[in-house]
Each structure stands twice: as structure tokens, then as C-alpha cells.
Amino acid sequence: MAQSARALVIGGGIGGLAAAAALHGRGWDVTVLERAGSLEPVGAAISLAPNALRALDVLGIGDEIRDLAAWQGDGGLRTPGGRWLSRADAEAAAARFGGPVVLLPRATLVGRLAALLPPGVVRTASAATLVEPGDSRRPARVSTGTQELEAELVVGADGINSRVRTALFPRHPGPVYAGFTTWRVMIPVPGAQFASHETWGRGRIWGTHPLKDGRVYAYAAAVTPAGGRAPDDEKAELLRLFGDWHDPIPAVLAATRPEDVLRHDVHHITTPLPAYHSGRVALLGDAAHAMPPTLGQGGNQAVEDAVVLGHRADDLPAYTASRLPRTTAIARRAVKVARVNMAESRAAVAVRDSVIAALSKTGPALFLRGFDGIADWRPPYAAGETVKR
Structure with missing residues (x-):
């Protein structure tokens, strides 16, 4: 990748800003195009599991975010009447996965990610449309309505209703209602x-x-x-x-x-995309693999995507190979959890609660196993390596 190679990131949410920071740190000339008038995030707070915090370590802000995080102590699962079905053990979780789960306002994370970028990189009130995905011989082209931009890489981080995704895969059915x-x-x-x-x-x-x-x-x-x-x-x-x-x-x-x-x-998204890239364009976050929030992994997976893309920006097929199987499996697991915690029939709820209460008596390890293969993920960088800024 030449030092002057240009990347355009469409979408200034958590995933888009993280991708911009990762690419900037690897020497790309990055511009973020955000259609909203500001970077004010949608939503209130975000839970960051150890996998996402390790990805933020690559960007050089993992410890800073840990220090800013809301307190996340022991807790658990209850019935509407207040009975505890199970108790969570924060220390056991941290020991198993190598770090805590932390909670902080989304605005705080967005602000810290934006601060990793030079002034002028983020352009708000800049709706963008993919004109041409490009290929090995031609750059990708993006229109902002007032100008057309060319880039060696375009990142579609424009959310669940991604227009970039639709442009790349017009026959894909897109997202469907999860039922709640x-x-x-x-x-x-x-x-x-x-x-x-x-x-x-x-x-x-x-x-x-x-x-x-x-x-x-x-x-x-x-x-x-x-x-x-x-x-x-x-x-x-x-x-x-x-x-x-x-x-x-x-x-x-x-x-x-x-x-x-x-x-x-x-x-x-119930039908996985055939790939997370086409030509010189890569998709990440909800644009690629929107999932129910039942595992708390939507934003976490977007941050993972971002640092892997920074590592694989010169080899988009390798980016797809790394991310598509993992995120598809996690999305399917989130759907299964939603079927359990959103169960409606009295019989199903009674069985669910009885099973949870019985399993909780064996200790927290059984419940923590549900995050094996998720929270223990590590980025494709050497231990302690960060992108240069």
C-alpha cells in the first residue's frame, strides 16, 4: 500500500470511526463521510466485552476506555417479581476471558475514537453514495452530491439500512424484523x-x-x-x-x-452476505452482519471488524475470510438467545426459569461458557502491538 493511498469511510458511528482510526494508523489518507449533522450517537450506552477492549488496545485506547468505563460489578438474572434466577460473578468472568465487561455512554466512546483522527478527517452532513466499487485496475468512486471522490478503499459503515451493502449486493434480502x-x-x-x-x-x-x-x-x-x-x-x-x-x-x-x-x-440480517467485500469496498458492523442485541455483541463486533480491516486493507478477501464465519456464528447465537429470553408462553417461561435456576446452582462457569469463542477473541496483531498514529 502506497503511503498516499486513500480510504473513504461512509458512516461515522463506532465501527466507522474505529476503522478510520485503524487505517489512519497504518498510513492511509482517510476521510469519514457522515450524513448526520453531528457525531451524536444513536443509543445511550454500550457494553464492551474483553474482545472489543482488546481491539481498542490495538488503537491505543483500551486502557483509557477501561478507566472511563462505568462500574460493572456483580449482578445477575431476575424474575419480574424480583427472585434471583442466577448471579453473575464479575471476577470469574474477568478471569475466564482475560478482562472485564465494562459499560459506558456511547458518546464517550465516539468522542475518544474521533479524537484519534486528525482535524478535518470527519465530514458531517455529508451523505455519500457508492458510484463504482472499483477493481484491481480502477479506484472506487463515491459521490457526495456536490463532488465525486476516488479511493483505493471504501468502507461501508453506514448501518443496518446500508446503501453501500445494497449497491454491492442488490439481490440480498437485507434485514428483517426480529419480532421485538x-x-x-x-x-x-x-x-x-x-x-x-x-x-x-x-x-x-x-x-x-x-x-x-x-x-x-x-x-x-x-x-x-x-x-x-x-x-x-x-x-x-x-x-x-x-x-x-x-x-x-x-x-x-x-x-x-x-x-x-x-x-x-x-x-x-438473517441471510448472511456472500462476502464482506466487493471490488475495493468493504462492509463492517451492522452494514455487514446486524444481529439482535441479546449477546451485547453488535458494537463489539464492529470494533473487531475495524481493527481486522486495518490489518487486511490490502487483502479484502482475507478480511472476508476472517470476519464472515465468526460474525455469522455469533449472529446465529444471538438469535437463539432471543428465542429464549423473549419466550411468551407460560410453559416455556416456566421451563426456562427452572433450567436457569438449576444451572445457577452449579456455579457461574456454565453460564460463562456461552461466551467462549466470543469474549476470548484476540486481534491479528502481535501481543502489545498498536497501530501507529
Whole structure:
């Protein structure tokens, strides 16, 4: 790769910024084209598992992010009435996978990734369209509406409704509705003291996690038809669905304003793409392998993609070979988990809860095995190696 080789990253989310940082560190002349007017991220908080933190180590900010992360202590899984089905052991998880799981605001991570890039690299309010994917003899071409740009590499990091993906693979069916919608809030809750937890009901789940800065991150999901909205407001909808669940859920809802609530239907890619590249264009993150949030791996896999792409930018078939099998397997596992935690029938829920309670008595190791092959991933760099900036 010549020092002057140019990369255009379409999309300024976590995956796009991480890819831009990885490529910049390897000597690429990078431009990030983000259609939104700012880098303000969609969503509230993100959970980073040891695999993503190791990827951030490659970018040189892993320890910084660990220090900024929200407290993530022991917690567990509960029923709507408050009974603990299982307890999580943070120390056991860290020992098994070589590091902690940490939680922090998405805006914090976006800010730290953007800070790795020189001024002027990120162009907001810059919608981009792939004109030509290029090949070994021709560069790829991208239009911003006002100008056409050429590059030796284009990165499609434009999310679940990726126009880059559609341009590369027009016959692919694209994402489908996963059958449930989600709500998220990140707010101060005065006097709140509780263990981090997730609660599974019938076709509904709730998670509440204390943040290091004193705020609370809460999320909820419920099986519902696609495209639905509350007849009044989404706080009222959450009160109807979860208002009689165990503490601290009522306190969190009481502290929530309607405008604090984000609601998004969950879509995912059920048919794997034939490749994560075509010509001089590579896809990453949700544009390549959108998955349900049930394993908390969507953003984590995007960061993995980014550092692997930085390593394999001169050999896109090798990038596909490295990433497609892994992300396909994780996405399928996330779908299986969704079938369990979003179960609706009383019989299925009773069996599920009984099995979880029984397994929890054998210790945390059985539950941690579910993340074997995920959280223990290591990037394709030498130990301690970082990209140069």
C-alpha cells in the first residue's frame, strides 16, 4: 500500500470511526463521510466485552476506555417479581476471558475514537453514495452530491439500512424484523443503589445498570408488531409493561421523562452476505452482519471488524475470510438467545426459569461458557502491538 493511498469511510458511528482510526494508523489518507449533522450517537450506552477492549488496545485506547468505563460489578438474572434466577460473578468472568465487561455512554466512546483522527478527517452532513466499487485496475468512486471522490478503499459503515451493502449486493434480502422492539434510557436516579441486573418475563425483558457517573442505564424489550408506537408516549408504555416489576424498576420509571426514552424496532440480517467485500469496498458492523442485541455483541463486533480491516486493507478477501464465519456464528447465537429470553408462553417461561435456576446452582462457569469463542477473541496483531498514529 502506497503511503498516499486513500480510504473513504461512509458512516461515522463506532465501527466507522474505529476503522478510520485503524487505517489512519497504518498510513492511509482517510476521510469519514457522515450524513448526520453531528457525531451524536444513536443509543445511550454500550457494553464492551474483553474482545472489543482488546481491539481498542490495538488503537491505543483500551486502557483509557477501561478507566472511563462505568462500574460493572456483580449482578445477575431476575424474575419480574424480583427472585434471583442466577448471579453473575464479575471476577470469574474477568478471569475466564482475560478482562472485564465494562459499560459506558456511547458518546464517550465516539468522542475518544474521533479524537484519534486528525482535524478535518470527519465530514458531517455529508451523505455519500457508492458510484463504482472499483477493481484491481480502477479506484472506487463515491459521490457526495456536490463532488465525486476516488479511493483505493471504501468502507461501508453506514448501518443496518446500508446503501453501500445494497449497491454491492442488490439481490440480498437485507434485514428483517426480529419480532421485538426496544426502549433505552440513561438518566440520573437520586438515591438509587442496586446490583446490575437483567429481568426476564413473558415476551418482555428489562435491564438496569448503574453507571460510574451516577446515572442509570436501563433498557427494555417486548414482543410486539413492527412499527408500533405508544398511543400517548413511550414512558407511559413502559409503565404499562413494566410498572409493577421489582425494584428499582418503578424508581427508574418515576425518574424518567417521556423525552428521555428512545424506542427502536430490532432488525437483523438473517441471510448472511456472500462476502464482506466487493471490488475495493468493504462492509463492517451492522452494514455487514446486524444481529439482535441479546449477546451485547453488535458494537463489539464492529470494533473487531475495524481493527481486522486495518490489518487486511490490502487483502479484502482475507478480511472476508476472517470476519464472515465468526460474525455469522455469533449472529446465529444471538438469535437463539432471543428465542429464549423473549419466550411468551407460560410453559416455556416456566421451563426456562427452572433450567436457569438449576444451572445457577452449579456455579457461574456454565453460564460463562456461552461466551467462549466470543469474549476470548484476540486481534491479528502481535501481543502489545498498536497501530501507529
